[in-house]
Amino acid sequence: MKTATIKNYDKKFREKHSDEADWLYEHRREAWDSYVKSPLPDRVTHLWRYSKPENFLLPEAEMSLSGPAAERPEEKRNRIPLPDHYTAISRYDGDMNIRTAVNPALESKGIILRDLREAVAKGIPEVKGALGGLIGYGFGKFEALNSALWNRGIFLYIPNNTVLEKPVYLNRYQWESVSVSRLLIIIGANSEATIIDANSGNPHSSKLANNGVIETFVGDCSHLRYVHVQDFPDNSASYFTQRNQVGRDATSYSVFASLGSGISKYDVGTILNGKGAESRLFGLAFGNGKQNFDMHTVHHHKFGDTYSNLDHKVVLKDKANSAYTGLIRIEKDAENCEAYQENRNLLLNKGPKAESIPELEILTDQVRCSHGATMGPIDPEMIFYLKSRGVEYEQAVRMIVYGFMEPTFKLMPETLRDTVRQAVSRKLEG
Amino acid sequence: MLNENTLLKFNNIHVEVEGKEVVKGISLEVKSGEKHAIMGPNGSGKSSLANALAGHPAYGITAGEAYLNGVNLLDMDATERARSGLFLAFQYPLAIPGVTVANFLRSAVKARFGEDSIEMRDFRKILKGKFELLQVDPSFATRYVNDGFSGGEKKRLEILQMAMLKPSMAILDETDSGLDIDALKIVSHGINSTLTGDNSILMVTHYQRILNYVNPDYVHVMMDGNIIRSGGPELAIQLEEEGYDWVKSETMEKVEA
Numbered sequence: 001m002k003t004a005t006i007k008n009y010d011k012k013f014r015e016k017h018s019d020e021a022d023w024l025y026e027h028r029r030e031a032w033d034s035y036v037k038s039p040l041p042d043r044v045t046h047l048w049r050y051s052k053p054e055n056f057l058l059p060e061a062e063m064s065l066s067g068p069a070a071e072r073p074e075e076k077r078n079r080i081p082l083p084d085h086y087t088a089i090s091r092y093d094g095d096m097n098i099r100t101a102v103n104p105a106l107e108s109k110g111i112i113l114r115d116l117r118e119a120v121a122k123g124i125p126e127v128k129g130a131l132g133g134l135i136g137y138g139f140g141k142f143e144a145l146n147s148a149l150w151n152r153g154i155f156l157y158i159p160n161n162t163v164l165e166k167p168v169y170l171n172r173y174q175w176e177s178v179s180v181s182r183l184l185i186i187i188g189a190n191s192e193a194t195i196i197d198a199n200s201g202n203p204h205s206s207k208l209a210n211n212g213v214i215e216t217f218v219g220d221c222s223h224l225r226y227v228h229v230q231d232f233p234d235n236s237a238s239y240f241t242q243r244n245q246v247g248r249d250a251t252s253y254s255v256f257a258s259l260g261s262g263i264s265k266y267d268v269g270t271i272l273n274g275k276g277a278e279s280r281l282f283g284l285a286f287g288n289g290k291q292n293f294d295m296h297t298v299h300h301h302k303f304g305d306t307y308s309n310l311d312h313k314v315v316l317k318d319k320a321n322s323a324y325t326g327l328i329r330i331e332k333d334a335e336n337c338e339a340y341q342e343n344r345n346l347l348l349n350k351g352p353k354a355e356s357i358p359e360l361e362i363l364t365d366q367v368r369c370s371h372g373a374t375m376g377p378i379d380p381e382m383i384f385y386l387k388s389r390g391v392e393y394e395q396a397v398r399m400i401v402y403g404f405m406e407p408t409f410k411l412m413p414e415t416l417r418d419t420v421r422q423a424v425s426r427k428l429e430g
Numbered sequence: 431m432l433n434e435n436t437l438l439k440f441n442n443i444h445v446e447v448e449g450k451e452v453v454k455g456i457s458l459e460v461k462s463g464e465k466h467a468i469m470g471p472n473g474s475g476k477s478s479l480a481n482a483l484a485g486h487p488a489y490g491i492t493a494g495e496a497y498l499n500g501v502n503l504l505d506m507d508a509t510e511r512a513r514s515g516l517f518l519a520f521q522y523p524l525a526i527p528g529v530t531v532a533n534f535l536r537s538a539v540k541a542r543f544g545e546d547s548i549e550m551r552d553f554r555k556i557l558k559g560k561f562e563l564l565q566v567d568p569s570f571a572t573r574y575v576n577d578g579f580s581g582g583e584k585k586r587l588e589i590l591q592m593a594m595l596k597p598s599m600a601i602l603d604e605t606d607s608g609l610d611i612d613a614l615k616i617v618s619h620g621i622n623s624t625l626t627g628d629n630s631i632l633m634v635t636h637y638q639r640i641l642n643y644v645n646p647d648y649v650h651v652m653m654d655g656n657i658i659r660s661g662g663p664e665l666a667i668q669l670e671e672e673g674y675d676w677v678k679s680e681t682m683e684k685v686e687a
Contacts, residue, residue, distance in 0.1 A: 379524070380487070380488075381524050382524050382526055384485075384486050384487065384508060385520065385523070385524040385526070386526070386534075386537075387485070387507065387508035387509045387512065388484050388485070388486075388508050388511075388512055388517075388518050388520075389512055389534075389537075389538035389541065389542075389591065389595065390509055390512035390513045390538055390541030390542045390595070391509065391537055391538060391541045392509050392541070393509065395537065395541075399526070399529050399533075399534075399537065400526065400528075400529070402528065402529070403526055403527055403528025403529040403574070404527070404528055405528065406527075406528030406529070406574075407527065407528055
């Protein structure tokens with residue numbers, strides 16, 4: 001990066017963030033410094049072996065991104081209708097504002113869903129303590145970029161002892177060509193929530209670039225179900241980093257369904273941060289054309305008696321590529337952990353390529369841990385079996401592909417299953 | 431010339447697998463309502479014939495002709511053959527992980543009889559009856575096709591499919607192999623109950639055992655890619671008693687004489 005931009009940025013930055021809290025302003029400044037000073041990641045490092053860092057730079061637009069949300073009256077913010085079956089909903093609008101609504105019956109319980117910048121402005125104390133706590137600007141160059149420039153932020157807060165029976169729905173639709181987004185979720189102790197995070201974008205834009213960070217804190221004895229659907233248009237380059245910290249005796253089910261984007265790089269992980277914590281992380285990627293998926297998952301066992309299970313399934317056709325790297329790290333004092341990892345790849349023709357690399361850093365002996373990967377085409381005998389029952393070739397392929405994913409669907413909590421299944425069907429039926 | 435009630439007829443069929451000829455010019459005519467058995471030792475080409483007739487792409491028919499109900503079988507792919515009423519009960523049925531037995535059967539029934547051929551409620555009722563017929567636990571409906579099934583369970587599911595799909599011409603490829611006597615009786619009962627007098631079966635088998643329960647009208651002995659002898663049911667009994675060497679030596683004598 002040219003050093004000249006720092007100075008330039010500084011001036012513009014002051015103008016744009018004059019209304020932001022001092023601590024956030026400082027945080028952004030430091031993040032920008034960090035971004036500018038850190039070199040592009042070296043392709044030799046394992047996390048960057050399968051993606052070009054240049055693809056995730058945000059050229060030119062960088063400078064104009066960040067800015068205060070437009071002033072708007074309270075009633076305008078709450079104008080989106082809230083369907084009965086949601087706890088809360090948020091939506092990006094073309095005017096850079098984020099509309100949110102919480103079911104009135106639940107707002108009194110202290111549930112907060114709002115624009116992250118507003119949450120900062122209102123001085124909600126939880127925000128300051130948590131923002132950047134899992135993914136700060138020291139995490140990496142692109143995370144520093146995000147910390148400096150995020151302009152689309154959502155804050156979700158669910159207090160202690162709150163069980164949400166209906167999902168929180170985040171409809172993150174990218175209107176503009178460049179989006180830097182941040183999602184901060186805090187769930188108190190002994191609570192339960194389902195969050196559906198739908199990410200898509202304007203297909204008429206010539207090219208979309210996005211950089212997203214998701215930080216999730218799950219309190220002790222709480223249960224989080226989170227599904228992330230990535231369905232950006234194929235001309236998008238998507239870079240997402242997620243960390244999910246799960247407390248004592250808490251459980252987390254996360255699903256990452258990657259369907260869209262020409263180029264995408266995801267680094268998602270759960271930190272088991274208390275005894276008895278449990279995480280199940282499901283990945284599904286379905287690519288065609290020249291799509292390139294780079295998926296990295298982390299299960300970090302910081303405490304003993306914790307459980308993790310990673311199940312990543314990939315279906316590729318045409319010339320689509322997938323690289324999966326999965327880290328299981330178990331700390332020295334974390335005894336009696338169980339950690340499982342499985343990555344299966346189904347290649348529908350001869351064009352696609354898939355790679356699968358497990359990474360185990362296990363610093364204690366008292367663990368049960370396994371990993372496995374498979375890769376290959378549809379068994380032609382399976383096709384013949386279905387054809388011999390009168391099923392046409394195309395339908396036979398569809399049945400086998402659904403069947404390949406079905407065991408994963410079955411393991412998902414019911415509230416997530418339909419959302420993901422529908423998203424996959426849309427892509428499969430083309 | 432095709433007889434009016436000829437169901438399956440093939441002439442001089444040659445089959446190649448990986449460049450090797452395994453069926454060397456077989457002809458056979460199966461009339462409506464007939465039960466035929468093709469017996470032969472391992473490697474005689476009988477399973478290859480069964481797979482080739484069903485349209486398996488790895489079993490290429492290099493010469494000959496075959497007709498089902500007077501329609502050229504060789505112009506059709508496996509899907510079309512199945513829809514025309516041909517059925518193959520597999521020797522080694524495949525597992526299809528993630529596809530439940532119920533979904534699989536519903537897709538097959540719709541493929542065979544048409545999208546709107548059956549109401550969901552009727553389908554469930556019919557399926558329940560077939561589960562009872564083959565003495566398969568109803569919980570199998572929600573299990574994945576052949577996934578973790580025992581050999582006997584797989585064979586029962588094959589005949590259950592046959593009972594659901596009502597083929598006019600069923601080829602049963604060693605359906606008896608791996609079955610104990612109880613399972614053999616159940617499967618045979620299932621086969622017999624699908625016979626209406628109009629539809630036909632062609633049983634491919636190594637042993638005579640199943641023929642005690644599903645009585646064939648004709649028995650053909652296959653060896654080294656050829657049918658070397660045809661006869662009535664008594665041929666099967668003679669084979670069981672004297673072994674394949676007997677028919678082989680007898681054939682040799684004939685050739686030498």
